[in-house]
Amino acid sequence: MFVVDVTAEPSSIYDAMVESPALLQQATAIDPSDHGALLSFVQRWGLLGAARPAHIRVSADQRGFLAADSVRATRLALQQIKALGSWLAAIHAGRWRSRALPDTSHIPRRQKRSALRFAFATALNDALARPWAPGTGVRLLPQLGLTGSDLPVVRQVVPPAAKAGRRPAFYPIMAVATVQDVLLVELWKRAMDPRHRLRQCRHCPALFIVSDTRRNRVFCSDACRFAFRERRRKAARRARRRYRP
Numbered sequence: 001m002f003v004v005d006v007t008a009e010p011s012s013i014y015d016a017m018v019e020s021p022a023l024l025q026q027a028t029a030i031d032p033s034d035h036g037a038l039l040s041f042v043q044r045w046g047l048l049g050a051a052r053p054a055h056i057r058v059s060a061d062q063r064g065f066l067a068a069d070s071v072r073a074t075r076l077a078l079q080q081i082k083a084l085g086s087w088l089a090a091i092h093a094g095r096w097r098s099r100a101l102p103d104t105s106h107i108p109r110r111q112k113r114s115a116l117r118f119a120f121a122t123a124l125n126d127a128l129a130r131p132w133a134p135g136t137g138v139r140l141l142p143q144l145g146l147t148g149s150d151l152p153v154v155r156q157v158v159p160p161a162a163k164a165g166r167r168p169a170f171y172p173i174m175a176v177a178t179v180q181d182v183l184l185v186e187l188w189k190r191a192m193d194p195r196h197r198l199r200q201c202r203h204c205p206a207l208f209i210v211s212d213t214r215r216n217r218v219f220c221s222d223a224c225r226f227a228f229r230e231r232r233r234k235a236a237r238r239a240r241r242r243y244r245p
């Protein structure tokens with residue numbers, strides 16, 4: 001079980017809806033069956049809130065917070081995010097034979113693609129609504145931000161950059177309750193966004209977002225680009241050595 005150390009100061013606060021692309025990338029980069037990787041992910045991003053019912057701790061001087069989470073539920077939640085994300089990335093790339101896609105051998109060839117899109121929507125809808133546990137589906141909580149103000153509900157959200165001299169402006173905030181919900185909502189946004197695609201990094205398992213105007217990006221980060229180049233150089237050197245007369 002993951003338990004929050006209440007004696008420790010929270011290291012940082014982040015706006016999960018703003019950082020959701022980075023969150024999705026990191027969530028898909030790790031192997032959920034690896035204990036160490038799972039722990040460092042939770043240490044960095046916080047408890048996923050995967051266990052049902054959620055373990056909320058309420059004290060007199062604080063608002064309720066998520067105090068513990070199941071390791072197994074966390075692993076299953078990340079596996080689900082990874083599976084759904086890879087499925088969407090395969091649809092975006094038109095890789096209809098990808099192993100990330102469910103088996104379609106029983107579906108007539110001409111209907112495969114639309115069946116895979118339909119099944120993806122159904123699977124994501126199930127994950128968003130959690131119909132097997134009524135009342136626990138993802139909830140979006142719209143909030144209204146105001147630039148230059150100190151509204152208590154939005155104090156932790158970084159407002160959009162305001163131009164100097166302009167009068168205060170409202171801006172939308174979409175709040176969700178847990179990190180798992182953020183990941184699911186991010187997949188929902190990815191599926192609807194016609195100008196970006198979800199793509200798997202050529203070097204690591206991470207899924208990252210590419211803009212349609214920068215379609216040639218194939219690595220999630222510079223670190224992966226360099227590591228890939230290095231690996232190729234080493235392989236070439238080995239091959240040269242092997243074929244030396």
Ligand SMILES: [Zn+2]
Binds near residue numbers: 201203204206
């Ligand atoms: Zn990568």
